């Protein structure tokens with residue numbers, strides 16, 4: 199007899215501009231993230247055929263499902279971009295209502311939409327009615343502490359057919375200051391029947407459990423803590439769903455770093471691939487006992503074989519240091 203698997207608690211990779219690109223999403227997915235969300239894709243530029251935006255919203259060649267996050271403030275562009283993302287193979291569309299960056303908010307996109315829920319609703323309606331794949335909304339608690347309207351926005355989104363919301367437990371005006379308020383997310387959870395992902399300051403299994411306990415959310419979304427640590431999502435997913443997780447060895451970590459470099463070059467070409475890889479390499483290596491100046495030296499190199507040899511030499515030094523302990 200087949201025993202149905204228990205309902206898994208989802209662990210999503212958060213969208214992060216310039217970081218959660220195709221190579222990183224592919225690794226996070228392989229290590230066990232329930233779902234990965236693209237960097238935000240500017241809807242207008244995507245529709246206009248801009249190559250960089252198309253790449254951000256392109257199909258993950260690993261074949262695993264992925265969500266494309268769209269940013270923008272005009273309903274027709276958002277709807278058209280959603281249609282194209284669906285045609286490219288996206289399994290879902292996420293609408294960005296959480297980005298605090300001035301360049302996004304200045305164009306009345308991202309978290310600026312939380313100041314104008316009627317406009318937010320117009321965008322949601324346009325996207326939901328244009329595609330056949332599920333639509334989610336990522337939001338903050340509100341624009342500022344006096345106007346924490348995420349519960350209302352989530353309710354209105356649900357009523358329009360949105361299938362999931364993700365909430366970063368800060369207001370727009372907090373940017374990344376203070377601590378994410380997982381308790382406030384509970385008010386939103388109480389206001390809707392659709393799944394809610396709690397986001398903000400989740401860094402490991404313990405904080406994931408705490409965020410779920412405080413918010414009552416269905417699952418978690420993890421951003422910054424996954425950089426240089428793409429297996430973190432798999433580790434948290436395993437822990438939350440009662441499975442064991444085997445941490446990677448130093449040799450496996452080295453293989454992943456080198457694979458990440460290879461993927462980056464495959465997708466962007468050698469020059470851009472190396473440039474894009476540097477911040478990931480710095481993040482991977484800074485989690486190991488390696489002096490900062492050695493990491494900085496490696497991040498200045500352009501020659502791929504020299505970078506690969508440098509990664510191997512540093513990881514070998516870590517192995518030797520650990521063997522002596």
Ligand SMILES: Cc1cc2nc3c(=O)[nH]c(=O)nc-3n(C[C@H](O)[C@H](O)[C@H](O)COP(=O)(O)O)c2cc1C
Pocket residue numbers: 212213214215216217237238267294295296297336366397398399400419420421422423
């Ligand atoms: C470098 C960077 C880029 C980000 N880009 C996006 C984005 O494109 N879309 C979005 O909705 N949120 C974006 N975010 C916000 C994250 O998705 C997430 O909500 C936030 O970092 C809080 O979660 P964390 O504490 O797990 O990192 C970005 C955050 C960072 C640090």
